[in-house]
Amino acid sequence: MTGSAAADIDARGTQLYEEGAAMLDAAWDDGAGLTARETGAGRLHDGRGSLAYAAVLLRRGGAHDVARAERIIANVAAMQETAPDDAHRGNLRWFFEDAGVTDLNAVEFALDGLNEVARLGAGVLSPATAELIRDMMALGLEEIDRLDVHPSYTNIALSDVCNSVLGGEWLGSATHIERGRRRLDDWLDFTARSGAPHEFNSPTYLGVDVNRLAFLAAETRDPEIALRARIAAERTWLHAASRYHPQLAQLAGPHSRSYRDGWTGAGGYFKLILWRLLGDAALRRNPPWYPQGREEGHTGAATLEYALPGYIERLLRRKRYPYECIETADVERGVTLSTYMTQRYALGTSSRAYTVGTPPEPWPANNGFLLHFARDEAPGYGIVFSRYVVNDRAPGTGAHATDRTAEDFWEEGVHVAAQQRNRAIVAYGLQPRMRPARSFKLRVTALGVAAGAAAWCGDAPLVEGTREMAPRRPLIVDAGGAYVALIPLAPTDMGHGAPIVVTRDGDTLTLDIYNYRGHDRQFWEYRSLAGPFFRGNVRNGFIVEAGTPAVWGSFDAFRAHVAAARISDDVDASRVRTITYASPGGEVTLRYRLDDLSLADAPIAPMGRGGAIDGSGMQWLQSREPELSLHGATLAQGGLPAVFAADRDEGLYACVNPSTERGRVRLETPGGVMFDCDALGTGRVEIDERAGVVVMDAVRPFGGVRLRGAQRLIINGEDAGL
Numbered sequence: 001m002t003g004s005a006a007a008d009i010d011a012r013g014t015q016l017y018e019e020g021a022a023m024l025d026a027a028w029d030d031g032a033g034l035t036a037r038e039t040g041a042g043r044l045h046d047g048r049g050s051l052a053y054a055a056v057l058l059r060r061g062g063a064h065d066v067a068r069a070e071r072i073i074a075n076v077a078a079m080q081e082t083a084p085d086d087a088h089r090g091n092l093r094w095f096f097e098d099a100g101v102t103d104l105n106a107v108e109f110a111l112d113g114l115n116e117v118a119r120l121g122a123g124v125l126s127p128a129t130a131e132l133i134r135d136m137m138a139l140g141l142e143e144i145d146r147l148d149v150h151p152s153y154t155n156i157a158l159s160d161v162c163n164s165v166l167g168g169e170w171l172g173s174a175t176h177i178e179r180g181r182r183r184l185d186d187w188l189d190f191t192a193r194s195g196a197p198h199e200f201n202s203p204t205y206l207g208v209d210v211n212r213l214a215f216l217a218a219e220t221r222d223p224e225i226a227l228r229a230r231i232a233a234e235r236t237w238l239h240a241a242s243r244y245h246p247q248l249a250q251l252a253g254p255h256s257r258s259y260r261d262g263w264t265g266a267g268g269y270f271k272l273i274l275w276r277l278l279g280d281a282a283l284r285r286n287p288p289w290y291p292q293g294r295e296e297g298h299t300g301a302a303t304l305e306y307a308l309p310g311y312i313e314r315l316l317r318r319k320r321y322p323y324e325c326i327e328t329a330d331v332e333r334g335v336t337l338s339t340y341m342t343q344r345y346a347l348g349t350s351s352r353a354y355t356v357g358t359p360p361e362p363w364p365a366n367n368g369f370l371l372h373f374a375r376d377e378a379p380g381y382g383i384v385f386s387r388y389v390v391n392d393r394a395p396g397t398g399a400h401a402t403d404r405t406a407e408d409f410w411e412e413g414v415h416v417a418a419q420q421r422n423r424a425i426v427a428y429g430l431q432p433r434m435r436p437a438r439s440f441k442l443r444v445t446a447l448g449v450a451a452g453a454a455a456w457c458g459d460a461p462l463v464e465g466t467r468e469m470a471p472r473r474p475l476i477v478d479a480g481g482a483y484v485a486l487i488p489l490a491p492t493d494m495g496h497g498a499p500i501v502v503t504r505d506g507d508t509l510t511l512d513i514y515n516y517r518g519h520d521r522q523f524w525e526y527r528s529l530a531g532p533f534f535r536g537n538v539r540n541g542f543i544v545e546a547g548t549p550a551v552w553g554s555f556d557a558f559r560a561h562v563a564a565a566r567i568s569d570d571v572d573a574s575r576v577r578t579i580t581y582a583s584p585g586g587e588v589t590l591r592y593r594l595d596d597l598s599l600a601d602a603p604i605a606p607m608g609r610g611g612a613i614d615g616s617g618m619q620w621l622q623s624r625e626p627e628l629s630l631h632g633a634t635l636a637q638g639g640l641p642a643v644f645a646a647d648r649d650e651g652l653y654a655c656v657n658p659s660t661e662r663g664r665v666r667l668e669t670p671g672g673v674m675f676d677c678d679a680l681g682t683g684r685v686e687i688d689e690r691a692g693v694v695v696m697d698a699v700r701p702f703g704g705v706r707l708r709g710a711q712r713l714i715i716n717g718e719d720a721g722l
Helices: 003-027 047-060 063-077 107-118 127-147 153-169 174-194 207-221 223-241 269-278 310-319 556-565
Strands: 034-039 042-045 323-330 335-343 345-349 369-374 380-391 413-421 423-432 438-449 455-457 463-470 477-479 482-487 500-503 508-521 540-547 566-571 578-583 586-593 608-612 616-623 627-630 633-636 642-647 652-657 663-668 675-678 683-688 691-699 707-708 714-715
Touching: 003 034, 003 047, 003 269, 034 063, 042 578, 042 627, 047 063, 047 107, 063 107, 063 127, 063 508, 063 707, 107 127, 107 153, 127 153, 127 174, 153 174, 153 207, 153 223, 174 223, 174 323, 174 691, 207 223, 207 269, 223 310, 223 642, 223 652, 223 683, 223 691, 310 616, 310 642, 310 652, 345 423, 345 540, 369 540, 380 413, 380 423, 380 540, 423 578, 423 586, 438 540, 455 683, 477 508, 477 556, 482 556, 500 675, 500 707, 540 556, 540 578, 616 627, 627 642, 633 642, 652 663, 675 691, 707 714
Parallel strands: 691 714
Antiparallel strands: 034 042, 323 335, 323 608, 335 345, 345 369, 369 380, 380 438, 413 423, 413 586, 423 540, 438 508, 455 477, 463 500, 477 482, 482 540, 500 508, 566 578, 578 586, 608 616, 616 642, 627 633, 633 663, 642 652, 652 683, 663 675, 675 707, 683 691
């Protein structure tokens, strides 16, 4: 990175910090001694924002600022549960007004803030306040240890690691430090078994993840823990960069957890970090579909250092198209993440719905299908997404009463999907439902389709209004940057002739594929998706294909192509549904079991890979194959779950071991530079072929190191000589 680029990042960081501090100043309620925010239940006071404000005040450092910070800390302490027999002693109320602990993650977010406040206030806060922080940390760490969240809960698992290590260091507790070290190793190994972080590609929680890892790497006194945190951050950043579309300024799908700001493409936590690093103003635009945005004074995004390797920064800034990234996020359940990009659109799916824990629990904020497309009009893009919906619910009508998520639109079904580049099949089933319902439907929504844009429903143009359509008949739209075909499949009719309905209203187009629409009734066979009446889940789903004028020449040519495609949809005696969509451009097949919506075929994806379809530009992959090759470079890693990246244009080659396993690693570039290490554990190696420099960062011991064709070797920041 050049000096001017670093100065620009610093300047944007300063701007971001000043904006965030001003938001927190405006949120201060002097009467309550806490910051407040508007929620669906009125104006409430939250501990997380209040501790962020205390950090701002301590950075200012005036006597009045320190006194206000101490007042905040005392008031947040009053939100901590201290009753000896309480099941969640040490946790905190999310809002001061809550009657008790409601969100079990409050303790993690509170300790995030306390660890920052403790370090900023060292030698400044009064002895009484410092002791109060120690007491809060000790109680909070006991609760964190009891909760012991599963490593699949990525952002909270990483918060557990960070708070255990840093809180343990603050308290002088070797037990908590060791617990944090063990938990970090567990997370590294758990993640490396699949490839991508389990809580994958979240516009909200990616920001939380990289911030916690950056804070831990910067603040821990243990250099080995700091290195492991940087390795975890590098894999997380590679995952994010592989799905970021620089022309659209969007985190392409699929998203594991995405609130309304995320799936509408509005500004948010991770986008603030990207804006600071990249400087693209489009990252801070708010679309008409979520005009309030979600920038909440995240001063942490302004103050932390994100040491991005050069190949990841370049992947964020530019890609060669068409580009594809495929990763495995949960190898045991067969969760494959597929993203295909051209310069004008990005299509992404997850093969199964996002779940957390053991046994896996489905979560309602996932986006297993997303299509972003360019448009000439503001805000410069549009989105297509899907939701299974009960009782015709719409955004803003079913949410948390005490949070800004009152505008979110939760997923009420379970999906499976298969994708082959620019086409995908997405199928849905019900979640168990005991209560009566008046409708079940799959809704596919397109936001940002210009009012005058060409759209056809079957063989007729689609204008404003609503009409019914038949299954397997395409809905085709000229969305500006892309031609988009949506083909509804025949749904299970649960009674009363469930229709398929298309509605066009302004720049919004919806496709509703009903399984049921009628009077309130209970469906015994779907009460638990088991029992004497259950014969498999409902069938619902659609096919999507995207194209561009550059490929097809005209909208009519794309329509003709879609009309010529062949579709088959069958269920066999063992209740395995097989759907195939085939045309001269390729074929995609989805096979899944109606009994439990599991995939009938083993996942075919590697642990991870990304790059241009033609093999040009920066390529990367993650695999346990004993020998890997990219752009003429070879990596022999003896079965480690290595990440291998090759940027031929820049002459840079890197390999990362994101696990605690050890093995021999040999990396050789096409120009003849060779690195060979007897036993590389958690760590990374990067070769700058043009400069003849090899950099290795690795936990010790790592055995003997041999080089050929290099002029300089740097190990853990020190020149090792040659």
